[in-house]
Amino acid sequence: MALSRRGFPLQWVMVTVIVGITLLLSAILITRAYIDQRDLLLEAAESSSEHLAGRLDSANLSLLAPVQNSIQLLVHDTLLEARSLEQRLERLPLLVQVLQSNPVTSAIYAGYPDKDFVLLRQLKSDRVRQLLNAPEQAMWMVQSVDHIDTDRVERYWLFFDSKMALVERREVPDYSFDPTLRPWYEEAQGKSEPVLTSPYLFFTTREVGVTLSRQSASGGVVGIDASVEEISRELAALKPKGAHRLVVVDPTGTVVAWPDLNAMLIQQGKDVRLANLGELGVPALEKMRAVSKLDGRMVQFNEGEEQWFGLRQPLLAMQGASLELLMAVPASELLAGIRDRRQAYVYWALSITLLALFIGAAMAYRLTRPLDRLSSWVRELARFDFSRSGIKPSGVREVNQLNEVLGGMANAIRHFQAISHTLAREQQLERMLPGVAEHLKASIEAEESSIYLLDPETSTLTLASGREESTRLPRTVKGDSNNSKMLGAQLEKALPDGQGHWLVTPLKGREIEPAGFMVLRITDTDPKAQQALANFVDELSGSAATAIETRQLIEAQKRLLDAIVHLLADAIDAKSPHTSGHCERVPELAQMMVDEACKSSDGEFERFQMSEEQRYEFHLAAWLHDCGKITTPEYVLDKSVKLDALYNRIHEVRTRFEVLWRDAEIRYLKGLLAQENEAGLHERLLQEQASLQADFERVARLNLGAESVTDEDLADVHRIAQRTWERNFDKRLGLAEIELERMPSEGELPVTEPLLSDRPEHLVSWNGRRPPVEADNPDNVWGFDMKLPQHQQNLGEIYNLTQRYGTLTPEERFSINNHIVQTIRMLTSLPLPRQLRRMPEIAGNHHERVDGQGYPRRLHAGELSIPERIMALADVFEALTAADRPYKKAKTLSESLRILAFMARDGHLDRAVFKLFLESEVYLEYARRYLPEEQIDTVDRRQLWLLAKGEG
Structure with a gap:
């Protein structure tokens, strides 16, 4: 059949489209390259400024945090209660320790309501020592203003060496300092928390810093000076190379930090103040602050004949006055690299465009219409639809090969899904392993697939899966040890010879010893393919081994739990020779009734079924239904006479x-x-x-x-x-x-x-x-x-x-009844998994009555499940027929059933459960197992049912 000539050839359409799109993209990329690079640089500058602000904030916090901890302690010290210089000097060791533990602090002082003042300063720098004319060996200085009386004020500077020995006592009559007029004293008044001042020049040392102060209960104020010259040093260390301008100012434009510390201090006679932004001699910073917002965004502006970029970045607030980081950089420096690379971008874009044209033409020449169908199929696979097995054959060999590969991949994925589902959902190893083996065989197209499980106690491998008609494989292989290499070699040696290659892979999970071995017979003789397959199977074996170990662990834990439960039940039975066997017989009778209830299609049992998990939950509950008896005194359980209390009185x-x-x-x-x-x-x-x-x-x-x-x-x-x-x-x-x-x-x-x-x-x-x-x-x-x-x-x-x-007395009867309370409390305290959450209810409700007069909760019929009602009847029937109770004689089968009938009539037991008990003849099967022949007599089931209904 001739092909249609309508339309244009696919290769030319693809070439045209690729050429047009490539040219359009090239033009767009070349046009946008410069703008994008410029934006990236600006964003990088913004990010850098934000990072710089964070570093400065961290520096501020490092100054203030330790100081705040120290002042919280000092405000309760006796320093603020001292009334003379001698008393205040007694607290010097503490003040020295505080200053030494906080390297950023420069002085600690206290101001008193009567204008007294005392200050301890560590003489760290030569500038401060020269400013104060301190003796050469002096390391510490105390400044004191002491109002002896209304007319006499003593003003001293005391200098101490490193061991706090007095070096010089200097009287300074012109040291007129009133602490009550200082901002740190005034701002602390009436405040219950420390107060932080804005940055300012210290009175004596003329350093830039902040003061943290707090008022004490006595009215005095303690303060600690912390120098913020560290901010300027940090700013100088973080300043990028080149013509960048960085400064920290407060909202009024006063300079708080500048890389050149001398330039930010203005001398006015004897006073020194902080410079404002205009006095730094950098007009670009002043212009940038006027045109930008405090949002950290880069702005462009002109200063003189030069173009600049700048931004304002907020810093942490210090006592309500926010600080700002200002940065300005000439545009010629910031964008220099982009202009050099712009021409290179154009050449690269043209080269890539030409290369794309040749690649597009070659691909368009090779591809044909089946690509659409393959594309559609691939889309289905991408949507996890693996139902299609392939597309129609094509005249293009590569397309057909791709079709076969995709078909094999879809088939393998389907089987891997089945393997994953089997490993995750199947609980029984005997059903899980054959399924895994069959799906693995189909996924890799192996000739045979089997799984051997290892018994670590005997080092024996047992065939756990495989086709039933396959009799060539050995059922067991006895190993010399549990070493995976030795076991694998022995298993491979035991496998029969024939066509193909045996691939033996150990199932290694979380344990040191392998869980078993996976055995595959493959026909592919390509060594590379065999090695690739071996690597894949080795990875897959880990999941299978983990699933096997998990199920073996679950089974082992289940056996352990059963053994512990049986051990507890046996201990309860062994506690009293008169109740021996009760905890063992009740579960047997209850399980027999549950089986009959699941088989029954009558009445409320019509839809009653129990899963394996529910049966196991019921099994444990039945064995533990009297676990609370372990708390019941033995003499009460065994009490056979009224005066019995450990012995017969x-x-x-x-x-x-x-x-x-x-x-x-x-x-x-x-x-x-x-x-x-x-x-x-x-x-x-x-x-x-x-x-x-x-x-x-x-x-x-x-x-x-x-x-x-x-x-x-x-x-x-x-x-x-x-x-x-x-x-x-x-x-x-x-x-x-x-x-x-x-x-x-x-x-x-x-x-x-x-x-x-x-x-x-x-x-x-x-x-x-x-x-x-x-x-x-x-x-x-x-x-x-x-x-x-x-x-x-x-x-x-x-x-x-x-x-x-x-x-029994009422007290002793409560002691016996209390066993069910203890049963519920004991079982509810256990961290039970979801599938065992009903176990305390099933075990603890077997003394409830359907008329609501039972104990311990007085539950009614509607609040009791069928398993709980079955437990109640099983417990009563076993007690009636038991021949080992000291307080009664064993009753015959007919007598016991007659009592049950009256109890069903009177609302003690569930009537439907009693009817099932009669009609299924569970009582007879139980009697033949556990009762002596003299207790088994003739039973009139019709008469008993009439009694239960109240008609007999």
Whole structure:
């Protein structure tokens, strides 16, 4: 098919466009070159001035910062309380230390409300020493004005050597100095913070500087002089070479810093003042300040017959008066370099234009229309669209080659995306590694791809991925060590021979030992290509190794966490032989119910599912549901009789009965000795002994707690308690300090005591350990809502024996219930990851009731998730069927389920969970695993469900 002749050839179109654009760009560049270079120079000058201003600001701050710290200390010194020169000289060591620690300071002084004045000056320069006519060995000078009385004023200059020994005491009657009239004194009045003066000439040394002063509580003012001649020196050091003019002035035009220090000081008779800008003899600076703004921008102006550039740059404010940096430079000097290079720019631009014309013509001749399609495809690749595999073949070989390369690159990227996705998302190594191997094989067009994992304990490599039909590769390779080079050589030696080349790459991640090896069989025999591929695979192997190590580390941490959790649960079970196995059996039963709930499509279980992370979270919560029991006293957990408190106190009570028994026999024998009626004595003895036997049997029966206590039982206990016996030994002897704190003081012995009693020492207070479980407790951040007993323990004998049901007192029942509070507090204190955040709720809510009457938070059904309701039922069922509880006998399967049915009816347990428990026969599977045969009896599921619904 003939090609269309319409239009213009692409090569000529491209040549024309390139020529036109190149010529246009050349003209623009040549035109703009001079202007751009000029602007760059001006911007550089502005930036340089800004940097210079910053350096000067830093110099100012370096002068003031240490001085301010010193004056904050001096204002509280006794110097300002001194009333005579002798008292003030006692503070010289401190003042010397301050001056020596601040090199920029020249003097420290204090002015007093009565016009007294004292100043310490360090004689640093020869100029100052000559000005003051100081002795040769003098290093320090004290200036003093001391008003002795209204008519007598002493004015002295005292000179000291380097060791502060007095060299000369000079009286200076003409030293008329009134500190109260000085700016540093006046400005400090009524101020609570240090005050900084504007730069000025010092009274005595005629140096340029500033004064930092502050008023003390006594009314005196302390001041420190700091010379700012450093600014002029810094300005002279920073001044560029050439005809640049730099000066620092205040808003009135007074010169604060000038490279020539002598030129900025004007002598007027005996006085010296700072020069103004016009007195420097540089008209360009004065003209520039008049035409420019204080914004740091470069301006152009004429002075005389010469053109100048200049700018005004603001500096840091000093006590409200801003300083300015002025800079002026002749245009001939600033732009000299640009004019020399302008002609060179023109020649270079013309040369580049001609070169671009030839390159454009050559490219236009070689390219054809398929470039558009390639360009479109490349744009798709740039937009991360790798779906297209290539374009139609072209008559241009280079285009076809590019098409093949781009196709291979797109294919490789697709597989690399799949590898990245697999490494990032897949959690299981057995599924991740085969996917990585297959995608890597496809991306580099290898013949075979496999991954071996290393067992560092045995130095054994195990094939972890590879095509199932491939039986040529060895499944395991035993190495001599974990060294990657030795292992790689042994693995390569074990691989079968055949066509192609085996590429064995160690999977090196963060660990010293390799995680394994990546094995590829390639057919490309080009050494350079093989080396390039080896380098690429080596880089890719790092990501794979890190992913493998990460998953192995996660699995190891998971196993460690499981082991710790199981260890804690086993420790809790081992704490009491009567609850052994509870923390192990409840997770098993709860997990069986969760599995059934996930399978069920009935009612509220229709959409209930749990991910692997949620199952693991539930698994840990089930194992830790009673971890708080580790804080519960053992004697409470194991309490089988009412008087049990670490031991069964029925023995103490029996001993008292024995004492009364002996007392009865003694009275009988004494009656015989007194020749009383033997028959009557014997009859009375038998009656007393029979009464004691009956009363003790009544107390012993109540101590068992096997049946509820009647009102008659209560009356009998109080009657028996009225019996008395005589104690002859001090009950405070042999007691620990903590027992003595509760034990009241002892009276004279012997003491008559009741047979049974509730004594003050039986009450154990919370003693600052009151748990935050009440709803109105501000420390209760967990939402607990429990009633707290008044005392931590009540060991009263009557109190314990008269408990209506069971063996536990309210205090002991709270102690047991408190285990769930401790469980929640312990688990919420852990830094749990996001996927385990619900673990405290699942573990801690298994004593809640769907009617809101449970503990510790009184949650209702709508606030309890399905896993939490399952945990509640599993915990109750295991407790009912357990055969190792001291306070009850193990119940049969039917009895336990009947109790569960009533609990579901009464709003204790969730009715839907109980129904699932019945219909799935999880109870039967659990019973066959954990219950003895005599507990497994026939169960009527229909009748139980009717009971649960309240219809049975």
